[in-house]
């Protein structure tokens with residue numbers, strides 16, 4: 001009787017897909033138990049009916065494999081995510097360096113491309129860590145030798161991204177972070193298209209941004225005027241970015257967390273970006 005019941009269950013389209021004509025044997029315990037306890041409560045088993053031994057996990061898996069016609073593999077269901085190029089940009093004084101320095105502490109496996117610049121070193125800056133500080137002549141020869149992915153004259157000083165660093169990091173499979181001003185981001189968008197992720201940093205308000213620049217005490221009054229006037233214009237370029245992150249006063253950690261969340265979201269994209277340099 002029990003076997004007959006099992007056979008009738010095996011034909012049920014609720015339990016087995018139509019494409020599978022007969023059930024996998026030995027019949028999995030979970031499939032056996034539920035209907036038995038429900039429908040056999042008033043039923044008396046005869047002494048000759050012996051319980052079928054439960055299949056082991058391995059037997060169940062083998063049975064499933066044999067029905068599907070191929071073994072299960074332990075290789076990842078999806079390939080590892082692609083490498084990312086994350087471009088962090090924003091108006092002067094918004095906190096690009098501050099965010100990037102914190103991100104450096106928070107994430108180990110990111111390569112922060114060190115920009116070459118002809119501007120003088122500010123107090124506390126380290127050559128080779130914050131920037132490669134080079135003379136104007138050295139910078140211009142890098143341009144001539146096509147060593148820079150992108151360069152620009154920003155507030156009277158040159159800034160550019162050395163190609164070699166990007167190629168070396170990419171060959172190691174690292175994700176890359178680039179820190180550029182808005183002008184640089186516009187150029188990079190033309191070069192990299194949607195293969196890179198563009199993040200626009202903003203202060204919570206214009207006055208907050210100006211205060212930050214004034215407090216930094218690294219610009220003269222005239223330089224401040226140019227930077228603030230330019231910043232007003234630059235916010236208009238927001239549309240060509242992928243993400244915007246507000247770096248509010250005293251909330252630097254929140255801004256860094258948001259940038260990290262963007263990286264995590266990008267790593268989880270179904271359609272991954274493919275970097276072409």
Ligand SMILES: Nc1ncnc2c1ncn2[C@@H]1O[C@H](COP(=O)(O)OP(=O)(O)OP(=O)(O)O)[C@@H](O)[C@H]1O
Nearest residue numbers: 092093094095096097098212216248249250251252
């Ligand atoms: N969330 C924040 N709260 C308070 N101060 C901040 C915050 N973020 C950055 N700062 C401070 O604001 C000043 C400007 O920041 P930072 O130098 O990082 O800006 P930047 O965007 O890199 O500027 P630039 O493009 O001119 O180099 C710094 O003194 C920095 O410590």
